[in-house]
Amino acid sequence: MRTRTVLVPLLAGVALVTTACGGAAVAGQGPAAAPSSGPASPVQLTDAEVTDLFTSWNAALATGDAQQVADLYAPDAVLLSTLSGDVKDTPEEIRGYFADTFLPNRPQGEITESYIAVERPGLATHTGLYDFTVTDPATGQQSVVPARFTYVYSQQPDGRWLISSHHSSKVPA
Template identity: 40%
Template structure:
């Protein structure tokens, strides 16, 4: 049941939530005490309220993500997906632009569903 394909699909679900433009859809994928080390903010986010605050601003840029490289490992009730993704942003009234970043999602199994307990994303240092 807890296979790599299932973990891979969690990014697709998260990306759909991001593309919905509704920060509450994104926040629902994080554990209550989940940690977000975001791509475009220096502030570590420690809970749903802080994670929501980040995504309110992030989603205003109308992002859409695609994975360039994925490395999935499953350890019982913990799964890790790390690699590289690229976001294309299409903010209103501006030219679309892209950013490539390294990412790590750490998921925990909560009986009948996975939630993100840690998410780290950082822009690639070399361009």
């Protein structure tokens, strides 16, 4: 995997340097967990924690459960999906896309190039390239679809980190 270090200016002239990483993570652990009580203070994720968020999303895809995938998106999230030309900007549209269009292909993504920027506490961006292995529902034949992605993650008032913006598109031929 190709990685790059990103320098992101923060408030008051402070900067954070973060480097993309390709380490494995365990779904359901890390920054997506909700705090035990009270409103959460914004936290600044590490690059490994941002990578964990993608790993959790990819694991949700593997369940085939559209609601489980949709639950990883903020209520006001916007999805520009790989296999649909229109914008999905409601929880119902996002869940419907996964249920009707994407999950029937049994997709599994593998990041091949990754750039992580921790914008400020409570916000992180993950951009790069991934390969999706998909299975044709009619024939069972597998193929690999190279795609590019951008995820914007935001910390919710309850402390969970959810996808607030997601763009995925096939790499042009």
